[in-house]
């Protein structure tokens with residue numbers, strides 16, 4: 420066996436190869452042209468955002484990888500990723516980015532684009548439905564702690580009716596109502 424044949428095994432691949440024919444430069448330019456995307460191209464892939472993120476260790480695509488994927492134009496992969504919806508919006512990544520990349524806000528933009536294309540996870544639609552139905556995500560109940568503080572047990576003036584009416588007229592309301 421020659422030396423060349425002994426080294427014939429392919430190298431271990433840590434990530435899926437990227438099919439460059441499927442990259443969409445318009446996606447990168449679209450994000451970059453938004454107010455939050457001004458510094459996107461300044462990202463030098465230092466991974467500080469990922470190091471700062473409290474939940475990235477459970478994500479398939481880490482924050483710095485998502486930013487790189489946006490820069491590469493991996494529209495489908497980014498917009499269909501569950502990570503953009505799992506983001507806690509704690510802004511730790513954005514606060515620590517040495518290049519002022521607005522990581523969290525860019526993920527917001529990605530969510531908006533994904534929603535435009537109907538790619539909203541069922542769990543998020545369920546939450547939005549809860550909001551449009553009840554007018555609040557967390558029902559404020561009578562609380563013994565309020566009584567202990569000499570407050571009325573019920574929060575006074577709490578009305579969700581107007582909010583529900585407004586919300587139903589928004590696009591969120593139309594999406595969860597099945598009108599879009």
Ligand code: SF4
Pocket residue numbers: 461462463464465466467468469482483486515516517518519520522
């Ligand atoms: S911290 Fe900023 S510069 Fe570093 S990888 Fe994340 S987005 Fe890029």
Ligand code: SF4
Pocket residue numbers: 468471472473474475482505506507508509510511512513522523
């Ligand atoms: S804002 Fe989202 S991506 Fe950034 S650190 Fe928090 S959870 Fe992670």
